[in-house]
Amino acid sequence: MNFDKELDARGLNCPLPILRAKKALAEMTSGQVLRIIATDPGSVKDFQAFAKQTGNELLSSAENNKEFEFYIKRK
Amino acid sequence: MGATPEIAVIDDLIRQRLDELLPAKIEAKLKEIQESKTPSMAIIATKGTLDWAYPPFILASTAAALGWDVTIFFTFYGLNLVKKDVSDLKVSPLGNPGMPMKMPFGPDWFKGINWNIPNIVQAGIPGFETVATSLMQQTIKNNGVASIAELRELSREAGVKFVVCQMTVELFGFSHDDFVDDMDYVGAASFLPVAQTSDVCLFI
Numbered sequence: 001m002n003f004d005k006e007l008d009a010r011g012l013n014c015p016l017p018i019l020r021a022k023k024a025l026a027e028m029t030s031g032q033v034l035r036i037i038a039t040d041p042g043s044v045k046d047f048q049a050f051a052k053q054t055g056n057e058l059l060s061s062a063e064n065n066k067e068f069e070f071y072i073k074r075k
Numbered sequence: 076m077g078a079t080p081e082i083a084v085i086d087d088l089i090r091q092r093l094d095e096l097l098p099a100k101i102e103a104k105l106k107e108i109q110e111s112k113t114p115s116m117a118i119i120a121t122k123g124t125l126d127w128a129y130p131p132f133i134l135a136s137t138a139a140a141l142g143w144d145v146t147i148f149f150t151f152y153g154l155n156l157v158k159k160d161v162s163d164l165k166v167s168p169l170g171n172p173g174m175p176m177k178m179p180f181g182p183d184w185f186k187g188i189n190w191n192i193p194n195i196v197q198a199g200i201p202g203f204e205t206v207a208t209s210l211m212q213q214t215i216k217n218n219g220v221a222s223i224a225e226l227r228e229l230s231r232e233a234g235v236k237f238v239v240c241q242m243t244v245e246l247f248g249f250s251h252d253d254f255v256d257d258m259d260y261v262g263a264a265s266f267l268p269v270a271q272t273s274d275v276c277l278f279i
Binding site for chain 1: 136137141233
């Protein structure tokens with residue numbers, strides 16, 4: 001999937017992946033896509049909730065090798 | 076008085092129709108109000124140890140990231156959380172049976188041991204708290220958990236409002252110079268209306 005910006009949140013724990021993602025999205029423009037890689041297993045549910053609350057669209061959420069990959073489209 | 080029965084009939088019809096239409100209408104309106112409203116949270120932070128410094132700042136920074144309006148009211152030992160330097164926050168395992176006492180280094184089998192040190196021993200060893208605190212700080216680092224200074228900074232950047240209980244500032248002999256800038260010093264009467272209108276209100 002194409003993306004405009006990438007956030008490496010590996011090794012970071014709650015709530016840092018969310019806070020860093022929020023910051024990254026704030027620097028992007030509407031319609032741009034942010035790719036996030038995280039290792040915090042709690043981030044799967046957290047990014048769902050984050051997307052729902054903020055209106056930014058969670059395009060995909062996947063796990064491979066204990067790493068979690070999210071694509072979020074900025075509102 | 077020929078009109079009276081007719082009015083009664085009309086009233087009945089109106090009532091019936093309203094009963095049919097209103098529930099859906101009210102529900103839709105309530106949903107609309109709820110969705111257009113910015114959620115808000117008010118936290119009362121009363122604890123001044125390294126462990127208890129986390130809940131207010133984690134919740135405040137996350138809520139702000141979700142777009143909520145957040146206010147934290149710092150009072151009593153919570154004043155320690157707004158000091159300029161928060162690197163000296165301590166944690167005590169003494170009289171705290173909920174706290175696991177594990178080592179943040181060494182092989183896995185060693186890290187897995189929960190050291191059951193009796194209170195009387197803990198109390199008798201000078202510097203026990205300092206050692207426990209540095210072990211906790213190491214554990215925090217190992218787990219990729221943010222420092223309190225970082226979470227506080229992120230909270231402020233995200234627009235979390237800090238208000239401080241002036242009475243406890245005086246009670247504990249602090250001065251405003253001891254604390255970070257840009258905070259309001261208020262009393263209970265100023266905080267309560269904020270708490271009243273907030274969706275989430277927490278005492279920590």
